[in-house]
Amino acid sequence: MNTANYLVDITMIMPELTLICVALILLLLDLVVKNKEVLAAVGIAGTLVALYGTYKLFVFHAPQSVFADMFVLDGYSNFFKLIFYLNIILTILISLKYMTIEKASFGEYYSLLIFATTGMMIMASAADLIVLYLGLELMALSTYILAGLMRKQLRSNEAALKYFFLGAFSSAILLYGISMTYGLTGTTNLREIAAALQTLNIMESPAVFLGLIFLIVAFGFKVALAPFHMWAPDVYEGAPTSITAFMSVGPKAAGFAVMGRVLFEAFGGMQMQWNSILIPLAVITMAVGSIIALAQTNIKRMLAYSSIAHAGYMLLGIIAGTPEGLASTANYLMIYMFMNIGAFAIVIMLRREGFQGENLDDYMGLAKSHPLASALMLIFMFSLTGIPPTAGFIGKFYVFMEVIRSGYTYLAIIAVIFSVISAFFYLRVVMYMYMKDPKEDVTLTTSSTLSIALAITAIMVLILGIFPSFLLNLVRSSIPG
Amino acid sequence: MSTPQVLFAYFAVAMTILSLLVVTRRNPVHSVLWMLVLFIHIAALYLFLNAEFIAAIQIIIYAGAILVLFLFVIMLLNLRKEETEKRFQKQWLYSIAISVLFVFFLVLIVGNITVIPPPGPYTADVIKSEGHIMTVGKVLYSEFLLPFEIASLILLVAIIGAVVLAKKRIE
Amino acid sequence: MVPLSWYIVLSALMFSIGVFGFLSRRNLIIIFISIELMLNSVNISLVAFSHYLQSMRGQILVFFVITVAAAEAAIGLAILIAFYRNNPTIKVDEINLLKG
Numbered sequence: 001m002n003t004a005n006y007l008v009d010i011t012m013i014m015p016e017l018t019l020i021c022v023a024l025i026l027l028l029l030d031l032v033v034k035n036k037e038v039l040a041a042v043g044i045a046g047t048l049v050a051l052y053g054t055y056k057l058f059v060f061h062a063p064q065s066v067f068a069d070m071f072v073l074d075g076y077s078n079f080f081k082l083i084f085y086l087n088i089i090l091t092i093l094i095s096l097k098y099m100t101i102e103k104a105s106f107g108e109y110y111s112l113l114i115f116a117t118t119g120m121m122i123m124a125s126a127a128d129l130i131v132l133y134l135g136l137e138l139m140a141l142s143t144y145i146l147a148g149l150m151r152k153q154l155r156s157n158e159a160a161l162k163y164f165f166l167g168a169f170s171s172a173i174l175l176y177g178i179s180m181t182y183g184l185t186g187t188t189n190l191r192e193i194a195a196a197l198q199t200l201n202i203m204e205s206p207a208v209f210l211g212l213i214f215l216i217v218a219f220g221f222k223v224a225l226a227p228f229h230m231w232a233p234d235v236y237e238g239a240p241t242s243i244t245a246f247m248s249v250g251p252k253a254a255g256f257a258v259m260g261r262v263l264f265e266a267f268g269g270m271q272m273q274w275n276s277i278l279i280p281l282a283v284i285t286m287a288v289g290s291i292i293a294l295a296q297t298n299i300k301r302m303l304a305y306s307s308i309a310h311a312g313y314m315l316l317g318i319i320a321g322t323p324e325g326l327a328s329t330a331n332y333l334m335i336y337m338f339m340n341i342g343a344f345a346i347v348i349m350l351r352r353e354g355f356q357g358e359n360l361d362d363y364m365g366l367a368k369s370h371p372l373a374s375a376l377m378l379i380f381m382f383s384l385t386g387i388p389p390t391a392g393f394i395g396k397f398y399v400f401m402e403v404i405r406s407g408y409t410y411l412a413i414i415a416v417i418f419s420v421i422s423a424f425f426y427l428r429v430v431m432y433m434y435m436k437d438p439k440e441d442v443t444l445t446t447s448s449t450l451s452i453a454l455a456i457t458a459i460m461v462l463i464l465g466i467f468p469s470f471l472l473n474l475v476r477s478s479i480p481g
Numbered sequence: 482m483s484t485p486q487v488l489f490a491y492f493a494v495a496m497t498i499l500s501l502l503v504v505t506r507r508n509p510v511h512s513v514l515w516m517l518v519l520f521i522h523i524a525a526l527y528l529f530l531n532a533e534f535i536a537a538i539q540i541i542i543y544a545g546a547i548l549v550l551f552l553f554v555i556m557l558l559n560l561r562k563e564e565t566e567k568r569f570q571k572q573w574l575y576s577i578a579i580s581v582l583f584v585f586f587l588v589l590i591v592g593n594i595t596v597i598p599p600p601g602p603y604t605a606d607v608i609k610s611e612g613h614i615m616t617v618g619k620v621l622y623s624e625f626l627l628p629f630e631i632a633s634l635i636l637l638v639a640i641i642g643a644v645v646l647a648k649k650r651i652e
Numbered sequence: 653m654v655p656l657s658w659y660i661v662l663s664a665l666m667f668s669i670g671v672f673g674f675l676s677r678r679n680l681i682i683i684f685i686s687i688e689l690m691l692n693s694v695n696i697s698l699v700a701f702s703h704y705l706q707s708m709r710g711q712i713l714v715f716f717v718i719t720v721a722a723a724e725a726a727i728g729l730a731i732l733i734a735f736y737r738n739n740p741t742i743k744v745d746e747i748n749l750l751k752g
Binding site for chain 2: 653654656657658659660661663664665666667668669670671672674675676677678679681682684685686688689692695696699700702703704705706707708712713714715716718719720721722723724725726727729730731732733734736740
């Protein structure tokens with residue numbers, strides 16, 4: 001048995017191992033250190049080390065496949081890992097002061113964030129359905145716990161409950177899809193599935209299609225595509241806002257990463273079939289997200305529906321069916337991360353002792369009392385709508401361009417229409433801030449780390465809007481085929 | 482019908498009836514107990530398929546740990562007024578309709594799986610000669626090492642979660 | 653010889669019964685048990701495929717599924733307990749604080 005060969009591959013998973021070690025160290029440090037900021041600093045430092053590790057491993061231009069072809073290191077996985085690293089760093093920055101206000105400042109918070117990120121990284125690198133499932137479960141279980149961290153608050157408990165049950169249901173559906181695919185092709189490795197589908201000539205078989213449907217439904221639950229989006233508004237509203245920020249980006253990016261890999265690598269020959277499911281899903285998702293957001297008065301719910309709509313736009317990149325389409329989705333995800341976390345950072349700023357600050361009415365007249373915060377919120381809202389010269393416009397532009405290039409012009413038109421509709425609720429926030437009078441005095445809770453995060457996100461949103469080529473080239477070079 | 486087929490027919494009928502019993506009982510303790518009987522049947526089915534280690538794991542972990550955890554929590558929550566309240570949600574007819582459609586399509590599609598990929602090396606005789614545990618062990622620690630390590634992380638996260646969420650005192 | 657399709661049909665039946673339980677029961681514990689039922693049905697189909705394909709992958713995946721199911725049970729019940737402490741009900745339709 002050539003068991004010895006597998007240990008050599010440990011250098012390839014160094015980033016994940018680094019993160020795991022950091023998480024374990026944080027668990028132990030929590031017993032000794034009373035100051036949570038030390039934990040946060042160690043967490044961020046560890047993530048930066050892991051980022052450096054991924055950068056060093058990036059020199060392999062040919063994809064490396066390790067651990068019996070279960071874990072793959074290519075530009076695709078590295079780009080998504082970059083998104084995850086930035087996600088956790090920004091989340092840690094915005095959550096320090098906030099978790100103290102919410103009285104949920106546990107040391108385990110940081111460890112769980114890191115475990116969730118490790119799960120996402122494993123998902124991005126998964127070349128086998130077994131590793132995909134386990135990475136997904138690692139991420140999901142950590143996020144269930146994080147959603148329920150504010151134990152005394154009923155909203156948080158309910159959010160964790162709903163997230164857990166629907167997430168477990170989707171896991172069961174995913175497993176059924178995996179078992180169908182395994183049974184019909186004899187393997188769980190994505191490349192070998194594609195080869196088996198080819199040689200056995202079963203691409204037209206309804207059983208294979210059934211397996212594919214189950215997989216898509218399960219991924220749809222994870223990224224909150226309609227009609228599987230039911231959990232998202234409640235969970236986003238009830239969870240701690242910093243976790244909502246984390247959840248709105250991380251699992252979505254990881255879900256799209258695996259969707260791209262599974263659909264393109266394993267089921268590459270069945271594009272007609274999966275597009276026939278994805279196109280109606282995308283349209284319904286954009287519709288549900290944009291239209292129902294109009295009626296929301298709670299800003300966290302509104303941002304939840306906005307997330308749902310954005311997932312619909314991201315799906316268009318996958319529907320395009322080309323590597324460039326996939327690149328445009330990845331590009332959108334990176335941009336989406338900056339603008340969404342920025343928006344949630346502002347929402348966190350309004351939260352202080354005894355004042356939730358989650359109603360849209362609380363934003364009235366913010367421009368008079370806090371012009372800088374309102375200006376930042378204006379940037380993020382413009383970006384979410386997709387107005388130039390913000391990054392949101394660039395993200396949508398490239399996705400629409402790819403989908404038109406693949407021949408689905410009608411989808412791009414529909415997406416533009418929903419973008420225009422979405423302008424109503426995004427710009428409503430801006431209008432409240434600048435044109436209405438304040439109902440009561442609002443003091444903002446700022447902290448140095450929150451300001452750093454806000455600075456990073458706002459600058460990136462503007463820079464990527466004005467000079468998009470840097471990110472685009474990075475994405476394009478990462479996703480060759 | 483040969484003996485294996487008769488035995489399987491018993492298992493199939495029994496397991497279907499047991500699953501129906503599990504989801505329709507009023508008292509959650511009864512559900513859990515029917516589930517226990519179901520798990521024993523499933524373990525027997527695994528034995529049928531030459532997977533002794535998995536059968537043992539099924540009994541030890543599922544029946545022995547998970548169901549016990551369920552019973553603990555049911556007792557902890559001290560549910561008393563189960564008997565008189567409604568069991569099913571308002572939309573139970575829709576659920577039945579959906580499930581029946583679901584079953585229909587599923588069975589229609591999976592009922593005639595014809596194409597089978599070329600068989601692999603682990604035939605029943607190979608497994609019997611080495612023992613199932615040895616075969617699982619060899620494969621688990623060589624080819625499936627990475628998933629194994631990730632599974633250990635998942636268990637760690639479960640421990641953290643259970644403590645963080647359910648412990649009584651917070652500082 | 654028991655044909656493979658019998659095992660798969662049995663697995664499909666159990667999965668559907670699990671889905672029915674998940675969608676229609678009010679008691680959260682029973683909903684959770686239905687999820688476990690679904691996971692078990694997947695396990696059966698995986699072991700059956702593994703046997704007929706003469707490969708070990710299915711059984712190894714079953715090993716991991718059982719592990720993850722145990723972890724999920726622990727976390728799910730912890731969430732349930734945390735919830736129950738604040739609001740002593742486990743009926744699904746009475747849990748609607750977050751609505752809209």
